[in-house]
Structure formats: C-alpha cells, structure tokens
Amino acid sequence: MEKQNTVVLDIGACNLKIGTDDGIRNIPNCIFKSKMERRKSFISGQIDSCKDHSGLFYLLPFQKGYLVNWDVQKQVWDYAFGKDVLNLKPADTSIILTEPHFNFPTIQEAMNEIFFEEYEFQSILRTNATTLSYRKYEEEFPLENCCIIVDAGYSFTHIVPYHAGKKITSALCRIDVGGKLLTNHLKEIISYRQLQVMDETYVMNQVKEDSCHISMDFFKDMEKSKLKGDANPLLCEYVLPDYTHIHRGFIKKKGAGSEKSSKTQEQTIRLAGERISVPEVLFHPSDIGIPQMGIPEAIVHSIEKCPEELRPHMYRNIVLTGGSCNFKNSKERVEREVRSLTPSLYKVRVTMSDRPQEYACAGGLAWSTADHFREHLLTLEEYQEAGQSACQRQFIDI
Incomplete structure (x- = not known):
C-alpha cells in the first residue's frame, strides 16, 4: 500500500x-x-x-x-x-x-x-x-492509557481528560483566559501608567513574549518589584521598535547606560511587576475580575470528575500544550500548585514539550x-x- x-x-x-x-x-x-x-x-x-x-x-x-x-x-x-x-x-x-x-x-x-x-x-x-496532543503523548508514553491535556491557547484554556483513546466529555473544563486576554491586559497597564499602546497589539504581544514570566513566589516577587534601581530584580527597560533602525523590540541590558543613541532616539517603556502579574492571570483569573478557577484548580476539578480508579493515572500524566504555556516556569508552577491541592498518596507529574504550541x-x-x-x-x-x-x-x- x-x-x-x-x-x-x-x-x-x-x-x-x-x-x-x-x-x-x-x-x-x-x-x-x-x-x-x-x-x-x-x-x-x-x-x-x-x-x-x-x-x-x-x-x-x-x-x-x-x-x-x-x-x-x-x-x-x-x-x-x-x-x-x-x-x-x-x-x-x-x-x-x-x-x-x-x-x-x-x-x-x-x-x-x-x-x-x-x-x-x-x-x-x-x-x-487536544485529541492530537493525546495521540502524541500516547506515542511518547505507550504504557500509559490515560492523561489530561491542558491546552492554553489564544482565546481559551481547555482541560480535557482522555482514557483509552476517548475524551471524558463530562470532565472537560474551560477557562476564559488565553494569550489574547493577557496581551490586552498588558496593553491596558502600559497605557494607563506610561504610554498609549492600545493600538499596538503586534508590538505589545512581542513585549509580553520577551519580558513576561511566571513567578514561583508571586507575593514575595511583587514586594521586590516595588524596590528602586538595582535592588529590583524585575525592573527592566524595553526598547520599542522604530522600524527605521530597530525592527524588533528588546530588553536593554542592565548597565548599558541610559544615554540615548546618537543615531536614533530610543523609545523605551519600564517594566517591573507587570512582568509577572500579567501571566499570573492564568493562575488567578479573579485578579482581573473573571470569577473562574485558575489552571491548577481546574486540573484538579476536572480529574475529580473522572472515575475514581483513573484519578491516580491522571495526576501523573498532566500535559501542558498551547502557546500560553511558553512562559518560563509554567511547568514547575503548575506541578507545584497541583501537588499542593492533591492528596499525598497520588504522584503528580507534569510534562511539556520544548514547543508546546x-x-x-x-x-x-x-x-x-x-x-x-x-x-x-x-x-x-x-x-x-x-x-x-x-x-x-x-x-x-x-
């Protein structure tokens, strides 16, 4: 054939x-x-x-x-x-x-x-x-016959359990948070505090991808973000593109000096707490008024809707996919928070590929x-x- x-x-x-x-x-x-x-x-x-x-x-x-x-x-x-x-x-x-x-x-x-x-x-x-993601996971781990796929996309985040090649529809969960909402949230913060960027979706999406990451200790890091100068580990300057000399924005290296180039007048925005507060919405949508669970809670909620005999297998086969999982520390933060919400007799394992999207x-x-x-x-x-x-x-x- x-x-x-x-x-x-x-x-x-x-x-x-x-x-x-x-x-x-x-x-x-x-x-x-x-x-x-x-x-x-x-x-x-x-x-x-x-x-x-x-x-x-x-x-x-x-x-x-x-x-x-x-x-x-x-x-x-x-x-x-x-x-x-x-x-x-x-x-x-x-x-x-x-x-x-x-x-x-x-x-x-x-x-x-x-x-x-x-x-x-x-x-x-x-x-x-999510079905295609399940097929990929099935190929990588042929001894496992079930898993739970977390698909953090542009419009939504879906949490979908699979068993023996079929999705368990009754346990499917959706959160109305995705990459689009995070970019819009960052635009609103920057526009309110520094520079009107509400029409700059393309550029601000790059700012989000280049500068934001997920905090492993959010409240402690937010306290640090209030400090001044070098004492603030989150503080950075992001150089915006002018499409004449600079075609893509970038984070200015610390110690590079605040003088503007003689060839071009650099336009920058200062970022600190926004770098972690924007992706934190994936874990706490209520921070911006969305009365829904975050990803770790939704994973546990979905697994608890599965048959009891499948739950230990689901907890050790959590798969992160989608472009909104690309933030640094995504896998580690999800694994830690699911662990804290799960009975100690269950093993928790989260996997994520290098290119989840x-x-x-x-x-x-x-x-x-x-x-x-x-x-x-x-x-x-x-x-x-x-x-x-x-x-x-x-x-x-x-």
Missing part, C-alpha cells in the same frame, strides 16, 4: 500550525493592514514584507474562540495551500483539521463544504487539537503513520454519496 500524503492543519485563533513530512510551520492566522500602507493587505506570513509594524490593524477569522469570518479565513487557507507555503494538490492529499471543543454545527458543516467541495481534498479528518500538530503527524489511521478519514467519494450525514457519523467524539 502506497504512503498517504497527509497534512495537519491546526487552526488556531492566533496562528495556523501546518504539519507535513518536511516539518511544522507556524504562520499568523489573520490578515494585517498597516497604517503606513492603508491600501495594501498582508495575508498571514506576508507580514514579513511589511516595513512598519506599528499600529497594525488585524482582521481575525476567529472571535471568542470560534470561526466567524469565513472570507478572512479562506484567504489565509488559500495562502497556506498556495505556492508560497505548501504548494499543495488537494486531490492527492488527506488533511487533518482541528476545531474548538463544542464547535457549532453550522461551522462544522461550512468547513466540510469548503474542504470537500471547494478544495476537493482526497479525504479529511476533523477533530480537536506545536505539540498538537506533531501529534497529528504521528497519528497519520499509525496502522488504523485511515479508518478515521472520510473520503471525498463518501462525502459525495452521503453529504453532511457522513461527516456527523465519521467525526463523532474523535
């Missing part, structure tokens, strides 16, 4: 992760418009050709975690499948698509129509990103090589015969 050409398309609200035999590519899932080049649009990866990233206006296909703007999404997919990225022939390709948990039937039907009727892919599999995509690639993978696919011929009803039967609870 000849090898099947399979592509994994992890459709995130922020980034599109594309997995092929050549590796995984990560491109923005949006269209950009620049205030400097108002008549021109930059689709996804074309943003690299934009000379000025200040004041970028985003056209996003997702709102509140669900796909609503099909025109924008279709342009991004066209770009991804075109010669600049994949140069794909859908008729010879099987594709694995991800969708949010509890996706709306109308969105599912539209996706089926687009990928079968417009693109005419040979076969498709529509599933959740691509873990689901890697799981799709691993799954596509399994012996029984093809039985999960729905072919174009089957769709043409039975239509949407075939999709409802094939993709139920995958």
Whole structure:
C-alpha cells in the first residue's frame, strides 16, 4: 500500500500550525493592514514584507474562540495551500483539521463544504487539537492509557481528560483566559501608567513574549518589584521598535547606560511587576475580575470528575500544550500548585514539550503513520454519496 500524503492543519485563533513530512510551520492566522500602507493587505506570513509594524490593524477569522469570518479565513487557507507555503494538490492529499471543543454545527458543516467541495481534498479528518496532543503523548508514553491535556491557547484554556483513546466529555473544563486576554491586559497597564499602546497589539504581544514570566513566589516577587534601581530584580527597560533602525523590540541590558543613541532616539517603556502579574492571570483569573478557577484548580476539578480508579493515572500524566504555556516556569508552577491541592498518596507529574504550541500538530503527524489511521478519514467519494450525514457519523467524539 502506497504512503498517504497527509497534512495537519491546526487552526488556531492566533496562528495556523501546518504539519507535513518536511516539518511544522507556524504562520499568523489573520490578515494585517498597516497604517503606513492603508491600501495594501498582508495575508498571514506576508507580514514579513511589511516595513512598519506599528499600529497594525488585524482582521481575525476567529472571535471568542470560534470561526466567524469565513472570507478572512479562506484567504489565509488559500495562502497556506498556495505556492508560497505548501504548494499543495488537494486531490492527492488527506488533511487533518482541528476545531474548538463544542464547535457549532453550522461551522462544522461550512468547513466540510469548503474542504470537500471547494478544495476537493482526497479525504479529511476533523477533530480537536487536544485529541492530537493525546495521540502524541500516547506515542511518547505507550504504557500509559490515560492523561489530561491542558491546552492554553489564544482565546481559551481547555482541560480535557482522555482514557483509552476517548475524551471524558463530562470532565472537560474551560477557562476564559488565553494569550489574547493577557496581551490586552498588558496593553491596558502600559497605557494607563506610561504610554498609549492600545493600538499596538503586534508590538505589545512581542513585549509580553520577551519580558513576561511566571513567578514561583508571586507575593514575595511583587514586594521586590516595588524596590528602586538595582535592588529590583524585575525592573527592566524595553526598547520599542522604530522600524527605521530597530525592527524588533528588546530588553536593554542592565548597565548599558541610559544615554540615548546618537543615531536614533530610543523609545523605551519600564517594566517591573507587570512582568509577572500579567501571566499570573492564568493562575488567578479573579485578579482581573473573571470569577473562574485558575489552571491548577481546574486540573484538579476536572480529574475529580473522572472515575475514581483513573484519578491516580491522571495526576501523573498532566500535559501542558498551547502557546500560553511558553512562559518560563509554567511547568514547575503548575506541578507545584497541583501537588499542593492533591492528596499525598497520588504522584503528580507534569510534562511539556520544548514547543508546546506545536505539540498538537506533531501529534497529528504521528497519528497519520499509525496502522488504523485511515479508518478515521472520510473520503471525498463518501462525502459525495452521503453529504453532511457522513461527516456527523465519521467525526463523532474523535
């Protein structure tokens, strides 16, 4: 039997992760418009050709975690499948698509129509990103038959337990905190205290990624953040890009001096407590008025909803995935806090890959090589015969 050409398309609200035999590519899932080049649009990866990233206006296909703007999404997919990225022939390709948990039937039907009727892919599999992450974990730890996936994404954080290849839907938990909320929170803090940056989403997202980390002792570190000068370990100056001499912002090295360069007038913002208070929202959403559990509490809550005999296995197989897990100390902090909430007879183990945002995509690639993978696919011929009803039967609870 000849090898099947399979592509994994992890459709995130922020980034599109594309997995092929050549590796995984990560491109923005949006269209950009620049205030400097108002008549021109930059689709996804074309943003690299934009000379000025200040004041970028985003056209996003997702709102509140669900796909609503099909025109924008279709342009991004066209770009991804075109010669600049994949140069794909859908008729010879099987594709694995991800969708949010509890996706709306109308969105599912539209996706089926687009990928079968417009693109005419040979076969498709529509599933959740956490399911692909479970398949990757299953490959890495074949002796374990259950785990709990924490998917901290752009719009939400989902906590989903799996056992024997199936998700335990009754124990699924969602927190309305993700990367978008954290970036917006940082924009509000900086705009209130220092500089109006509410229109600078692209730049402030880079500031968040470059400077923020998770504290292992939040209240002690916040006390230190009030100190002045070198006594404050969190205090730093972040140099903002001007897109003439500086094309990407960076943290200025301590001791580099406060004099501004003779060639360019550096514009900086001072960061201290914000570096830990912004990602702390993942652990305490109530800090900004969201009456929900943090990630460690939600993990315990979800596990306690699982059958009692599975709980010891769940506690030792906690998997962190998603772009919002990229903060330094994420794994250590989650493991410590879950340990403090868990009976001592249970062993707690948290695992996280080096690139958690691509873990689901890697799981799709691993799954596509399994012996029984093809039985999960729905072919174009089957769709043409039975239509949407075939999709409802094939993709139920995958």
